[in-house]
Every structure is written in C-alpha cells, then in structure tokens.
Amino acid sequence: xxxxxxxxxxxxxxxxxxxxxxxxxxxxxxxxxxxxxxxxxxxxxxxxxxxxxxxxxxxxxxxxxxxxxxxxxxxxxxxxxxxxxxxxxxxxxxxxxxxxxxxxxxxxxxxxxxxxxxxxxxxxxxxxxxxxxxxxxxxxxxxxxxxxxxxxxxxxxxxxxxxxxxxxxxxxxxxxxxxxxxxxxxxxxxxxxxxxxxxxxxxxxxxxxxxxxxxxxxxxxxxxxxxxxxxxxxxxxxxxxxxxxxxxxxxxxxxxxxxxxxxxxxxxxxxxxxxxxxxxxxxxxxxxxxxxxxxxxxxxx
Amino acid sequence: xxxxxxxxxxxxxxxxxxxxxxxxxxxxxxxxxxxxxxxxxxxxxxxxxxxxxxxxxxxxxxxxxxxxxxxxxxxxxxxxxxxxxxxxxxxxxxxxxxxxxxxxxxxxxxxxxxxxxxxxxxxxxxxxxxxxxxxxxxxxxxxxxxxxxxxxxxxxxxxxxxxxxxxxxxxxxxxxxxxxxxxxxxxxxxxxxxxxxxxxxxxxxxxxxxxxxxxxxxxxxxxxxxxxxxxxxxxxxxxxxxxxxxxxxxxxxxxxxxxxxxxxxxxxxxxxxxxxxxxxxxxxxxxxxxxxx
Numbered sequence: 001x002x003x004x005x006x007x008x009x010x011x012x013x014x015x016x017x018x019x020x021x022x023x024x025x026x027x028x029x030x031x032x033x034x035x036x037x038x039x040x041x042x043x044x045x046x047x048x049x050x051x052x053x054x055x056x057x058x059x060x061x062x063x064x065x066x067x068x069x070x071x072x073x074x075x076x077x078x079x080x081x082x083x084x085x086x087x088x089x090x091x092x093x094x095x096x097x098x099x100x101x102x103x104x105x106x107x108x109x110x111x112x113x114x115x116x117x118x119x120x121x122x123x124x125x126x127x128x129x130x131x132x133x134x135x136x137x138x139x140x141x142x143x144x145x146x147x148x149x150x151x152x153x154x155x156x157x158x159x160x161x162x163x164x165x166x167x168x169x170x171x172x173x174x175x176x177x178x179x180x181x182x183x184x185x186x187x188x189x190x191x192x193x194x195x196x197x198x199x200x201x202x203x204x205x206x207x208x209x210x211x212x213x214x215x216x217x218x219x220x221x222x223x224x225x226x227x228x229x230x231x232x233x234x235x236x237x238x239x240x241x242x243x244x245x246x247x248x249x250x251x252x253x254x255x256x257x258x259x260x261x262x263x264x265x266x267x268x269x270x271x272x273x274x275x276x277x278x279x280x281x282x283x284x285x286x287x288x289x290x291x292x293x294x295x296x297x298x299x300x301x
Numbered sequence: 302x303x304x305x306x307x308x309x310x311x312x313x314x315x316x317x318x319x320x321x322x323x324x325x326x327x328x329x330x331x332x333x334x335x336x337x338x339x340x341x342x343x344x345x346x347x348x349x350x351x352x353x354x355x356x357x358x359x360x361x362x363x364x365x366x367x368x369x370x371x372x373x374x375x376x377x378x379x380x381x382x383x384x385x386x387x388x389x390x391x392x393x394x395x396x397x398x399x400x401x402x403x404x405x406x407x408x409x410x411x412x413x414x415x416x417x418x419x420x421x422x423x424x425x426x427x428x429x430x431x432x433x434x435x436x437x438x439x440x441x442x443x444x445x446x447x448x449x450x451x452x453x454x455x456x457x458x459x460x461x462x463x464x465x466x467x468x469x470x471x472x473x474x475x476x477x478x479x480x481x482x483x484x485x486x487x488x489x490x491x492x493x494x495x496x497x498x499x500x501x502x503x504x505x506x507x508x509x510x511x512x513x514x515x516x517x518x519x520x521x522x523x524x525x526x527x528x529x530x531x532x533x534x535x536x537x538x539x540x541x542x543x544x545x546x547x548x549x550x551x552x553x554x555x556x557x558x559x560x561x562x563x564x565x566x567x568x569x570x571x572x573x574x575x576x577x578x579x580x581x582x583x584x585x586x587x588x589x590x591x592x593x594x
Contacts, residue, residue: 036444036445036479037445038444038445039443039444039445039446040442040443040444040445040446040480041441041442041443041446042424042441042442042443043439043440043441043442044424044427044428044437044439044440044441044442045439046436046437046438046439048428048431048437050428055445090457090459090461090463090479091479093386093421093457093458093459093460093461094457094458094459094461094479094480094481095479095480096421096422096459097421097422097423097424097425097442097458097459097480097482098422098442098444098458098480100421100422100424100425101422101424101425101428101442104425104428
C-alpha cells in the first residue's frame with residue numbers, strides 16, 4: 001500500500017486516489033497528525049540488517065508500506081504545539097530522523113526528503129550545481145505557479161510575496177547571476193520517467209527537446225536526486241539554472257497530470273512486497289495522541 | 302573581543318581573522334575563545350541569533366549593522382562552527398545563507414554544516430559506520446510501541462541533546478508521540494575519543510550512571526587507545542567529512558562498540574577534566590597557522 005500524507009485532499013490528490021483505484025493500487029490518505037497515531041518500528045541489528053513494521057490507526061495488522069507520497073513539508077507537519085520552542089524542535093527533528101532511515105526498509109519516499117527537510121539541505125544541492133557549473137536557487141517553500149497568464153518575472157514576484165521574507169532576497173541574489181534569457185523548462189522526474197513542459201510568457205507548452213538536451217537534464221536530475229525542477233536552457237544547450245521545487249504538486253506544473261500520477265503510482269507499487277520485512281506487531285495503542293512523558297528523553301537544550 | 306566588535310571595523314585583507322560562530326553562551330566557544338586570545342589569534346565572535354537582524358552575510362562578506370563593521374569572506378582565515386540548529390523564525394533564511402557560505406566560501410571550517418548532518422539521524426549514522434573494527438549495538442527506532450524488553454537504553458533519535466536512560470525506568474503505558482532511539486545496553490569501559498588532524502585525544506570514563514555527563518561522581522582519565530582503534534577513529538572522521546569529531550565508544554574487554562560520532566563535539570567538557578589542554582592547543586595552533594601576519 002501507499003501512504004498519501006496531506007493535510008487535506010487537494011484536487012490533484014483526489015485525482016491521484018482515483019488513479020490509484022483505477023490501477024488497483026491501495027492508497028491511504030492520512031493527515032500528518034493522524035499518522036502520528038501510527039506505530040513505527042525500525043530495527044538495525046548488530047549485523048547491519050534492517051527490519052521494521054508500521055501499524056496504522058485504522059488497520060489492525062502490520063502494514064506493507066511500499067511508498068509514501070508526502071505533499072507536506074515536514075517542518076509544518078511536526079510543528080505541533082508541544083510546549084517550548086526547543087521541544088517543538090525536538091519533536092520535529094525526531095520525526096525527521098525516522099523518515100531519514102525509511103529508504104533502508106525499501107519504503108519509497110516520493111518527496112526529496114534528504115534534500116528538503118534535513119535542515120541544511122539546500123547547500124548540498126548548490127554544491128552539486130556548482131560542481132556542474134550551474135547556478136542554483138532552491139525554493140524553500142511551497143509556491144504557486146497557477147497564474148499562467150503572468151510573465152515569469154511576475155510569477156516569481158508573486159512567489160516571493162507569498163513566501164518567506166527571505167525568499168525575495170534569495171531570488172534577487174539569484175537574478176544577479178542568472179541571465180533572464182533562454183528556454184525555461186519545467187521538468188518532473190518520477191523515478192526514471194521524465195515529464196517536461198516549457199514555459200512561455202503566454203503560458204506552458206509541451207517541451208520539444210533533443211536527445212542530448214534530455215540527457216543533460218537527466219544527468220542533472222540524477223546528480224541532484226531532484227524530482228521537480230525548473231531549468232533555463234540556453235542556445236548553446238547548456239543548462240544555466242536549476243530550481244528545485246520539492247512540494248509543487250503535479251497539476252501545478254501543468255504537466256500531463258494523469259501521466260505523472262500514473263507513473264508515480266506504478267513505480268511505487270512496483271516495489272516488491274518482499275522487500276519489506278515484517279515482524280509481529282505488538283497491538284494497537286489504546287490511548288490517543290499523547291505528549292510523551294517519561295518516555296521522552298529529558299530535554300536539556 | 303567585545304572591544305573589537307564595538308569599533309568600526311573594515312577588514313578586507315586575506316586570512317586576517319578566525320571567526321567563532323554560534324550562541325554567545327556556548328561553553329565550547331567560550332573555552333576556545335579564551336585559548337585563542339591567549340595565543341594572540343585574532344578572533345571574532347558571530348552571534349547566531351543576530352543573523353538576519355544585525356548581522357548579515359552577503360556575497361561579498363559579513364556586515365554588522367549595529368557595530369558598523371564589515372569582514373570580507375576572504376578575510377576569514379578559518380571558522381569554528383557551533384550553529385547546531387537553525388533557529389526558527391523570520392530570520393531562518395539568513396542562517397541558511399550564512400551556513401551556505403560556511404560550506405562554500407570559507408576555506409577552513411570546523412566543521413562544515415553539511416558535514417555535521419550525519420548525526421541528525423543517529424540510526425542513519427550508525428548504518429554509515431559499517432566496515433570498521435567497531436561493533437554496533439542492536440538499535441531500534443520506534444514510536445507508539447512499548448519499549449523493547451530486556452536491558453536497553455533510550456535516547457534522542459536526532460542530534461537534539463537528551464539524557465540517556467534505561468528503558469526499565471519507563472512506566473507502563475507511557476508511549477510517546479515521537480520517535481525514540483533504543484539501543485541494547487552495552488556494559489564496559491566508556492571511552493570518548495576526539496579526533497583532530499589525524500590525532501586522537503581519548504579519555505576513559507568510569508561512572509555508575511547510564512549517562513556519565515550528568516554523574517558528578519564520574520571519574521575521567523586520559524586514555525591511550527590501541528593503534529588499530531586510533532586508525533579506525535581517524536578513518537571514520539575522514540569518512541564523515543569532519544575535521545573534528547567526538548566518538549563515543551564502549552570497550553567490553555573483548556570488543557569495541559561504537560555508539561555515535563558527534564559532529565559538533567563539546568570537547569571542553571572533557572578537556573576541563575583532563576590533565577592537559579592538548580586538543581585546544583592543537584586547534585589554536587592550527588588556527589594560528591591559518592591566519593596571515
């Protein structure tokens with residue numbers, strides 16, 4: 001089965017669930033808070049072997065979780081009011097530490113977790129970009145690209161206004177070093193399938209890319225572990241810019257949304273069920289969400 | 302140092318100053334600053350909390366509005382980084398920008414922010430410590446389940462500091478809403494190793510408590526590691542991209558177990574209990590060599 005984590009179901013998430021139903025893929029929607037009622041056990045033995053299980057609140061047996069599609073920045077998911085700021089930080093960090101090891105259980109995260117959430121992720125990406133002769137901006141917040149009639153500049157200004165105050169600073173900094181010319185491409189990778197569209201001032205159109213251009217894009221995406229990005233392709237066929245937009249939903253990019261969703265689901269469901277070892281569950285928690293008491297290590301920050 | 306900060310500084314000459322960055326009350330920075338100043342190393346202290354408000358990191362350098370000083374990136378010979386966590390709020394972006402420059406622009410940083418990430422998930426880090434002479438304790442990261450039966454300890458799953466306790470102290474039916482790391486208890490001699498520039502500074506700790514850091518009766522003694530263990534510690538430090546590490550080991554008289562590698566070690570705690578100041582002397586000596594003139 002696949003977990004879809006979203007605060008509420010957007011249009012695209014509804015479409016994703018419908019698509020899953022069509023394909024016969026089991027998909028469950030949980031809000032971040034509801035998922036915290038789940039039991040997670042991840043085990044690393046002395047020989048370095050991984051095993052684990054997940055028990056969801058409304059499913060009374062250990063669950064084969066092949067993939068997690070996360071549309072929520074975990075920083076928001078985990079910012080529950082649990083007390084002081086340091087406790088909130090602890091709460092958030094402890095969940096990040098769990099997500100970080102899920103790939104060892106062959107649980108596919110459709111979410112560039114390592115890039116986006118572990119606090120300092122974007123310097124990593126910038127580092128990779130620089131090593132490839134690229135300039136780079138990582139968009140730290142979910143942004144809206146819905147205003148398709150707007151020019152690129154206007155769109156980015158809108159994004160900047162909608163985002164953190166710091167975002168405009170980043171964009172201004174980025175503009176200084178990236179020429180505002182060339183073809184603007186929006187690329188989404190769902191595992192090994194690529195979906196590209198080209199932005200013009202009159203709106204998005206299907207991108208027509210040569211094989212060499214596509215190879216170049218694929219190599220950058222591979223190096224970045226990037227799933228959604230925007231690039232500027234210049235006449236000399238060099239990529240000048242990569243923007244990672246981790247939480248942009250497929251429809252927001254004006255992709256062939258059905259194709260993206262289908263690939264996403266198929267690729268996640270292709271993972272062998274035997275990849276995930278199951279150990280016996282220990283019963284469901286009887287109480288609701290409780291703020292940890294003695295169990296939580298004493299904070300001494 | 303405060304006297305320096307109050308002046309109108311404009312530093313552009315290359316490799317002129319060593320920067321300490323972190324919280325003003327950070328004991329490691331305070332300890333190191335004392336040693337650096339005693340060694341006549343020019344040092345500035347950047348308060349992490351001022352980033353975005355008074356202190357700004359620009360493409361060309363660092364600027365402090367209140368004190369009206371400017372330091373070019375190229376003027377920073379080396380940085381000792383203790384920005385352990387980003388502070389949430391409107392200036393988080395400014396911290397990210399600063400850490401980016403520590404990763405990309407400054408020649409020498411102990412330790413680069415990107416290299417410090419491995420300890421953000423202790424279990425993930427443990428999985429990266431394979432292929433050495435060290436054994437790893439059986440570990441379980443879980444949430445919402447009863448603690449494992451038997452002799453286990455539990456602690457923070459992330460880099461956020463916590464006090465280590467025995468799971469027997471957990472009262473029945475207490476379940477957390479957040480992941481906690483459990484590890485099979487290993488009994489033996491606890492050894493803390495700091496590695497800097499391929500040299501190990503080890504200390505053995507005897508304590509009746511699970512977490513010796515909070516045991517006022519714990520006994521600390523400088524300790525000579527076997528060469529094979531020293532080499533393994535140096536290799537791990539290099540593997541994780543660290544200039545300075547703090548490695549927690551337990552020796553059971555048969556095997557060496559590794560618990561974790563601290564990427565921002567609080568080495569002052571141990572050195573204050575040591576017979577010498579070898580590690581801080583080494584860091585000071587290294588920083589002095591980074592500064593020109």
